Amino acid sequence: MDTIRNNHGRFETRAIHAGQVSDPNNGAVMTPVYLTSTFEQDAPAVPRQGYEYSRTTNPTRTALEQNLASLESAAWGLAFASGLGATNALLARFSPGDHIVAGNDLYGGTYRIFTKVFERMGLRFSFVDTRDPDAVAAAIETDTALVYLETPTNPLLRLADIGAIAAIAKQAGVLTAVDNTFATPFLQRPLELGADIVLHSLTKYLGGHSDVVGGALIGNDEGLREELAFLQNSAGGSGGPMDAFLVMRGTKTLALRMERHCENATELAAYLEGHGQVERVHYPGLKSHAQHALAQRQMSSFGGMVSFELKGGVAAGDAFATATEIFTLAESLGGVESLVETPPSMTHASIPVEVRRAAGLEDGLVRLSVGIEHVEDLRADIDRGLAAAARA
Numbered sequence: 001m002d003t004i005r006n007n008h009g010r011f012e013t014r015a016i017h018a019g020q021v022s023d024p025n026n027g028a029v030m031t032p033v034y035l036t037s038t039f040e041q042d043a044p045a046v047p048r049q050g051y052e053y054s055r056t057t058n059p060t061r062t063a064l065e066q067n068l069a070s071l072e073s074a075a076w077g078l079a080f081a082s083g084l085g086a087t088n089a090l091l092a093r094f095s096p097g098d099h100i101v102a103g104n105d106l107y108g109g110t111y112r113i114f115t116k117v118f119e120r121m122g123l124r125f126s127f128v129d130t131r132d133p134d135a136v137a138a139a140i141e142t143d144t145a146l147v148y149l150e151t152p153t154n155p156l157l158r159l160a161d162i163g164a165i166a167a168i169a170k171q172a173g174v175l176t177a178v179d180n181t182f183a184t185p186f187l188q189r190p191l192e193l194g195a196d197i198v199l200h201s202l203t204k205y206l207g208g209h210s211d212v213v214g215g216a217l218i219g220n221d222e223g224l225r226e227e228l229a230f231l232q233n234s235a236g237g238s239g240g241p242m243d244a245f246l247v248m249r250g251t252k253t254l255a256l257r258m259e260r261h262c263e264n265a266t267e268l269a270a271y272l273e274g275h276g277q278v279e280r281v282h283y284p285g286l287k288s289h290a291q292h293a294l295a296q297r298q299m300s301s302f303g304g305m306v307s308f309e310l311k312g313g314v315a316a317g318d319a320f321a322t323a324t325e326i327f328t329l330a331e332s333l334g335g336v337e338s339l340v341e342t343p344p345s346m347t348h349a350s351i352p353v354e355v356r357r358a359a360g361l362e363d364g365l366v367r368l369s370v371g372i373e374h375v376e377d378l379r380a381d382i383d384r385g386l387a388a389a390a391r392a
């Protein structure tokens with residue numbers, strides 16, 4: 001594997017330059033979108049610059065992979081067609097009988113691929129509360145091969161102590177993977193804390209403009225890279241060149257966008273917490289968050305996701321989400337535009353009510369993906385939603 005091109009400077013600088021060089025043919029400053037499936041060879045099995053076929057490698061995707069590796073302080077990155085495409089390749093690395101310890105508060109699609117696809121293939125899963133490192137330690141068995149964490153989680157913004165859990169896993173000879181989609185490498189770098197693999201849905205903050213679907217696996221160990229690159233090619237989930245270009249366009253402004261996401265979310269979380277119609281706010285940046293101290297230690301700021309519980313239950317939540325005008329009612333997150341969704345009636349509606357409540361997901365829960373619009377416009381929009389909730 002080549003070392004990362006232009007891997008110099010601080011985060012903001014590398015976000016713009018790492019992995020990218022002007023085009024050797026004509027000096028184009030931006031990495032071209034190499035829309036080609038195949039590459040001319042100089043002699044049989046002598047590819048000109050290492051490229052043979054775009055499922056295996058493509059120069060636009062290579063530029064993105066190096067860019068992502070640089071941002072996560074890693075040696076390598078691999079880009080996939082979606083976040084779940086990356087999860088699929090990671091899980092395909094394990095064998096029937098292997099056991100995986102995962103959080104009990106995962107992204108729904110991750111839980112689905114674990115239980116509906118890989119359990120059928122003979123992998124075994126234990127789902128535990130990863131807020132508690134001891135619960136992870138207790139779940140590790142002789143056949144455990146992977147600890148899979150998400151932090152912060154969706155939609156309750158719970159944290160896992162990456163350093164503590166990765167140390168427990170390492171002692172047991174177990175790999176640790178962290179889904180870093182919510183935090184992004186601008187706020188949290190799991191490999192620096194001891195994790196072995198970082199997973200991203202590039203669809204969210206890294207793309208940042210709600211116009212592309214993609215995923216990535218990122219790490220340092222060369223043996224792991226070889227295994228996962230083999231699966232990227234042989235299972236065929238690699239990301240396309242246009243998608244790679246769009247994500248790179250996104251990562252260039254990641255630092256700027258995240259600063260504003262965090263600023264806006266911090267202000268709105270405090271506003272909601274002081275409001276009489278609001279029962280509770282979940283945001284790692286609030287002193288009232290049970291793991292605020294861990295958030296301060298593990299993250300450089302607290303992200304753009306905020307959830308809160310409205311008094312008045314499902315009706316109030318639904319009225320809020322229908323009345324807002326800037327906060328668009330939609331699933332997904334991490335784009336420049338603000339979105340709102342109501343987990344009890346949308347993303348988590350399939351979970352039985354008692355199970356959902358027992359997990360802390362109350363009826364009036366509303367989730368905001370706070371965008372980078374002007375914060376006063378967002379506050380006025382929240383007031384519009386709260387007024388509708390009060391009438392519900």
Ligand SMILES: *Cc1c(COP(=O)(O)O)cnc(C)c1O
Pocket residue numbers: 082083084085107109110150154179181182200201202203204213214215
């Ligand atoms: C969206 C998401 C995924 C899945 O990514 P896709 O790009 O939608 O396949 C995985 N993890 C988290 C935390 C997500 O938000």
